[in-house]
Amino acid sequence: MIQIPRSVLVLGLAGVIPFAWGALTLLSDSAAQWGLDTLGPRFIGPYVQLSYGMVILSFMSGVLWGFATKTEGGQAATGYALSVIPALWAFFMTGGGPVSAGTNLIFGFLGVLVLDFAFWRWGLAPKWWMQLRILITVMVVACLSVGVFR
Numbered sequence: 001m002i003q004i005p006r007s008v009l010v011l012g013l014a015g016v017i018p019f020a021w022g023a024l025t026l027l028s029d030s031a032a033q034w035g036l037d038t039l040g041p042r043f044i045g046p047y048v049q050l051s052y053g054m055v056i057l058s059f060m061s062g063v064l065w066g067f068a069t070k071t072e073g074g075q076a077a078t079g080y081a082l083s084v085i086p087a088l089w090a091f092f093m094t095g096g097g098p099v100s101a102g103t104n105l106i107f108g109f110l111g112v113l114v115l116d117f118a119f120w121r122w123g124l125a126p127k128w129w130m131q132l133r134i135l136i137t138v139m140v141v142a143c144l145s146v147g148v149f150r
Helices: 006-014 017-027 029-038 045-068 073-083 085-093 098-121 129-149
Strands: none
Touching (some): 006 129, 017 029, 017 045, 017 129, 045 098, 045 129, 073 085
């Protein structure tokens, strides 16, 4: 196994905090009340998960776009085209209620994992990339699942 750089791992795990916080506030009335009183309604339950999830899927589009810059010709065109899918998915598929939006975010994050694998196999992502992405994706999907399946 190739070790994920510590700063990358810490920042990646920190990026899961809003998803975990949203899940906690769905499971704990006291956490939800504290969050409501302290942070406001946008920062609890599915609201924080869905808005942050849209941001992160768009961010991942940017990451994949960056990987695509390492290519040329047809592979570059393919890489650029694939890299915009997560942002478009977030934009078009997160309307409706929190359950359908959360479900679509789960599919979006699983789809990004497939794209991550493709870019990694093409040698465009760091060697440790899939270790990081699998770990974070599992955590994000688990947190989103609280809102979808509870």
